[in-house]
Amino acid sequence: MSTSDVTVHFIVNEQAVQITVEPRRLLADVLRDDLGLTGTHLGCEHGVCGACTVLVDGAAVRSCLMLAVQVDGRTVRTVESLAVGTELHALQQAFHDAHGLQCGFCTPGLLMAALALEGSPPLGEAELRDQLSGNICRCTGYANIVDAVRAWLDGHQR
Amino acid sequence: MDEAVTALGQDEDAKLLAGGQSLVPMLNLRLARPSVLVDISFLPTPPAHYDAEEHAVVVPATTTHAGLMAQALVLEQAPLLRECLPLIGHAAIRNRGTMGGSLAHADPSAELCLAAVATGAEVVTLAPDGGRVVAFSELVEGTFITGLRTDEIITEVRWPAHSTHGAAYEEIALRAGDFAVVGVATLLHLDREGMIDAAALGISGLAGVPLRLGECEQALIGRRPDDVLFADVASEAARAGSPVSDIQGSAEYRRALAAELTRRALSRALRRAREPGLVPNAPDDRGAE
Numbered sequence: 090m091s092t093s094d095v096t097v098h099f100i101v102n103e104q105a106v107q108i109t110v111e112p113r114r115l116l117a118d119v120l121r122d123d124l125g126l127t128g129t130h131l132g133c134e135h136g137v138c139g140a141c142t143v144l145v146d147g148a149a150v151r152s153c154l155m156l157a158v159q160v161d162g163r164t165v166r167t168v169e170s171l172a173v174g175t176e177l178h179a180l181q182q183a184f185h186d187a188h189g190l191q192c193g194f195c196t197p198g199l200l201m202a203a204l205a206l207e208g209s210p211p212l213g214e215a216e217l218r219d220q221l222s223g224n225i226c227r228c229t230g231y232a233n234i235v236d237a238v239r240a241w242l243d244g245h246q247r
Numbered sequence: 248m249d250e251a252v253t254a255l256g257q258d259e260d261a262k263l264l265a266g267g268q269s270l271v272p273m274l275n276l277r278l279a280r281p282s283v284l285v286d287i288s289f290l291p292t293p294p295a296h297y298d299a300e301e302h303a304v305v306v307p308a309t310t311t312h313a314g315l316m317a318q319a320l321v322l323e324q325a326p327l328l329r330e331c332l333p334l335i336g337h338a339a340i341r342n343r344g345t346m347g348g349s350l351a352h353a354d355p356s357a358e359l360c361l362a363a364v365a366t367g368a369e370v371v372t373l374a375p376d377g378g379r380v381v382a383f384s385e386l387v388e389g390t391f392i393t394g395l396r397t398d399e400i401i402t403e404v405r406w407p408a409h410s411t412h413g414a415a416y417e418e419i420a421l422r423a424g425d426f427a428v429v430g431v432a433t434l435l436h437l438d439r440e441g442m443i444d445a446a447a448l449g450i451s452g453l454a455g456v457p458l459r460l461g462e463c464e465q466a467l468i469g470r471r472p473d474d475v476l477f478a479d480v481a482s483e484a485a486r487a488g489s490p491v492s493d494i495q496g497s498a499e500y501r502r503a504l505a506a507e508l509t510r511r512a513l514s515r516a517l518r519r520a521r522e523p524g525l526v527p528n529a530p531d532d533r534g535a536e
Contacts, residue, residue, distance in 0.1 A: 115275070153271075155271070155343070156286075159267070159286065161289075222337055222423045223340065
């Protein structure tokens with residue numbers, strides 16, 4: 090039985106797209122290679138590092154663990170949706186201000202994981218860390234990342 | 248689901264895809280090479296509900312862990328689920344991973360697998376011959392092995408209701424969200440005099456499958472709960488199974504973990520049994536004595 094291509098309709102960063110792909114293709118690869126949205130990074134490709142995190146219908150998911158065909162009819166949000174031109178999103182500004190990134194490889198995944206917390210009830214310290222624990226960073230030691238997200242969430246709730 | 252069963256039956260190399268949090272990593276690593284993927288993640292999932300007649304919480308198999316965590320009223324009837332769901336992986340994994348998928352995968356350290364064994368939860372399946380209702384503990388046959396046939400799908404899971412029990416789930420993993428080295432699940436119920444009149448105790452990490460510790464349960468029932476009793480039961484629990492030594496720890500380490508985690512779990516379950524209104528598994532409460 091040959092794999093015939095599947096046409097997928099979905100919304101990416103508020104734009105409707107239609108692509109035709111082999112069912113075996115990962116969402117991460119389709120976002121990067123077919124749609125040119127290379128902000129989503131591939132670190133491990135087996136669901137451990139979180140660098141590939143995007144939002145699907147508002148929820149953080151590992152895009153290396155979804156097949157592209159599974160987002161048919163859904164809404165996807167990637168890191169490219171944050172900045173407007175050269176103007177940083179408040180969350181990105183918070184990362185900048187708190188020095189929450191160095192090499193930046195894990196950063197898109199962490200930004201999306203943090204974005205998923207927007208609108209959630211106030212989080213305690215342990216809970217916030219738990220929500221970010223699915224993303225690995227090799228550079229920063231995490232403290233500044235937690236500070237950045239905390240500053241951004243606090244700014245929201247004011 | 249009927250179409251899914253038919254599709255699975257048509258090709259022996261077909262695999263079911265739900266949340267994909269276990270299967271897709273295997274695809275990516277080329278450890279699994281199915282010819283066909285039958286995707287049931289699109290199917291609408293009804294909410295879980297409490298069946299008062301059966302005194303059970305019925306959870307559709309495609310319910311995601313995050314989706315179930317959001318059903319607070321239902322979880323009041325299944326306090327062990329309320330305890331262990333937040334411990335599964337990470338938030339992004341909980342947003343996609345499903346209960347049916349977790350049980351069908353039968354990872355020996357999986358929280359839902361241990362909880363199902365400890366509580367005697369049953370799975371309901373759909374198959375060409377109609378399907379069956381079977382205790383998960385009977386369905387598990389080995390590490391990552393269940394008795395599910397290739398064209399048999401778990402459709403729902405029935406958890407005995409334990410709203411008046413105190414529940415606790417303790418585990419240790421090398422990093423938060425990693426697969427647990429050892430896990431302990433327990434439920435305790437107290438009678439009017441404060442004596443234990445019902446107990447469930449299960450442990451993962453000491454064997455290739457989660458173990459239900461029936462003898463330890465019997466040692467608890469009819470007794471007044473105190474530290475001495477719990478220490479004795481914890482020592483007994485640590486002698487169960489035959490743990491292996493591997494990169495995550497030696498057999499001796501696993502037994503030591505088993506004893507300590509059993510003691511903590513029993514203490515916490517007792518606190519919960521005495522104060523049903525206690526906020527469950529607050530992150531700052533984890534591991535606190």
